[in-house]
Amino acid sequence: MVPTPITVRVPAKVNLHLAVGDTRADGYHELATVFQALSLTDEVTVRSGEPGIDVHGEGADSVPTGSGNLAWKAVRVLAERCGRDPDAPGVQVSIHKGIPVAGGMAGGSADAAATLFALNALWRLELGRDELADLAGRLGSDVPFALQGGTALGTGRGERLVPVLARHTYHWVIALDRHGLETPDVYRELDRLRQSSAGGNGADGVEPVLEALASGDPRELALLLGNDLQAAAVSLRPGLRRTLRAGVEAGALAGVVSGSGPTCAFLCEDADSAVRVAAELSGAGVCRTVRVAQGPVHGARFAGEDRTDRPTPPTPPQVHA
Ligand SMILES: C[C@](O)(CO)[C@H](O)COP(=O)(O)OP(=O)(O)OC[C@H]1O[C@@H](n2ccc(N)nc2=O)[C@H](O)[C@@H]1O
Numbered sequence: 001m002v003p004t005p006i007t008v009r010v011p012a013k014v015n016l017h018l019a020v021g022d023t024r025a026d027g028y029h030e031l032a033t034v035f036q037a038l039s040l041t042d043e044v045t046v047r048s049g050e051p052g053i054d055v056h057g058e059g060a061d062s063v064p065t066g067s068g069n070l071a072w073k074a075v076r077v078l079a080e081r082c083g084r085d086p087d088a089p090g091v092q093v094s095i096h097k098g099i100p101v102a103g104g105m106a107g108g109s110a111d112a113a114a115t116l117f118a119l120n121a122l123w124r125l126e127l128g129r130d131e132l133a134d135l136a137g138r139l140g141s142d143v144p145f146a147l148q149g150g151t152a153l154g155t156g157r158g159e160r161l162v163p164v165l166a167r168h169t170y171h172w173v174i175a176l177d178r179h180g181l182e183t184p185d186v187y188r189e190l191d192r193l194r195q196s197s198a199g200g201n202g203a204d205g206v207e208p209v210l211e212a213l214a215s216g217d218p219r220e221l222a223l224l225l226g227n228d229l230q231a232a233a234v235s236l237r238p239g240l241r242r243t244l245r246a247g248v249e250a251g252a253l254a255g256v257v258s259g260s261g262p263t264c265a266f267l268c269e270d271a272d273s274a275v276r277v278a279a280e281l282s283g284a285g286v287c288r289t290v291r292v293a294q295g296p297v298h299g300a301r302f303a304g305e306d307r308t309d310r311p312t313p314p315t316p317p318q319v320h321a
């Protein structure tokens with residue numbers, strides 16, 4: 001019997017805090033980051049059939065549909081892990097994009113995470129969270145967080161995660177730029193700025209951020225948003241300075257470049273304020289489009305997870321800061 005297709009919904013992320021350390025021998029930078037999963041999501045469906053990948057939704061034109069798609073790399077990694085032929089895995093992957101492409105919100109990573117999660121069910125592998133997280137880490141630094149979701153502290157190159165207690169739903173306005181930025185270019189620009197000592201080290205220690213999250217006060221958190229990659233993203237895309245200013249002028253508590261950018265994320269006081277900020281920002285002509293989002297949300301989950309015919313994977317324990 002052909003197994004039924006499986007659809008998984010997976011969130012975008014914002015880095016509330018991103019401290020970039022030294023470059024390691026493997027070329028990656030050592031990170032201390034606090035991730036939060038946001039309610040902008042992609043949906044990934046896997047079904048048995050002729051191998052292939054198709055991509056729909058916003059920005060789909062700029063996403064590769066062949067072996068360059070991170071979701072296809074996930075198919076290959078999982079096929080190898082379970083003794084299937086990675087060149088003939090017998091699976092089709094359909095991606096519906098709701099996460100901005102090349103926006104610093106980990107959309108490709110999210111699709112890879114969703115693919116691992118979905119294929120684990122389609123192929124009835126019953127791999128646990130830890131094993132999926134290990135495979136995810138091999139695919140990219142942001143992939144394990146997309147599986148886990150919530151709010152988490154990431155160390156190493158960002159793949160080593162500890163869940164963090166966040167006592168509040170935070171309301172965000174997300175400003176999307178007209179063109180993406182490539183992550184390696186932004187890290188390279190940071191290195192260049194640091195060599196000329198203009199890169200600075202904007203993001204301080206992580207502990208105050210964890211304390212603010214435990215308190216649940218968005219005003220406290222707003223004071224602590226920080227991203228070492230922001231100077232590099234702004235250097236590559238100077239117009240972001242205007243966007244960041246416009247969000248705060250529109251009434252956001254604070255704004256930050258999301259990850260490697262160019263998307264900017266604005267933390268707002270509450271849901272009503274987010275709607276007002278979004279309306280004003282979209283009229284300011286500083287970005288392509290604006291979205292409202294909440295966080296934290298779950299990591300990769302079956303679409304319609306509320307259905308009772310599938311086991312809900314165990315939620316990792318939440319720890320206090
Ligand atoms: C900017 C962030 O989104 C913040 O969470 C991530 O650090 C990027 O994570 P990602 O897109 O999953 O990145 P990967 O696919 O692992 O790496 C892409 C490239 O980004 C750079 N990179 C990434 C992570 C890291 N800790 N140091 C790096 O220098 C490297 O040039 C690497 O070749």
Ligand SMILES: Nc1ncnc2c1ncn2[C@@H]1O[C@H](COP(=O)(O)OP(=O)(O)OP(=O)(O)O)[C@@H](O)[C@H]1O
Nearest residue numbers: 069070101102103104105106107108109111142183
């Ligand atoms: N499934 C995918 N979805 C989006 N982009 C993908 C995918 N697979 C590969 N890519 C390629 O990866 C590049 C980065 O896309 P993505 O949307 O993941 O960027 P990002 O959000 O900036 O990543 P991150 O925040 O993890 O650094 C794009 O230029 C795109 O061509």
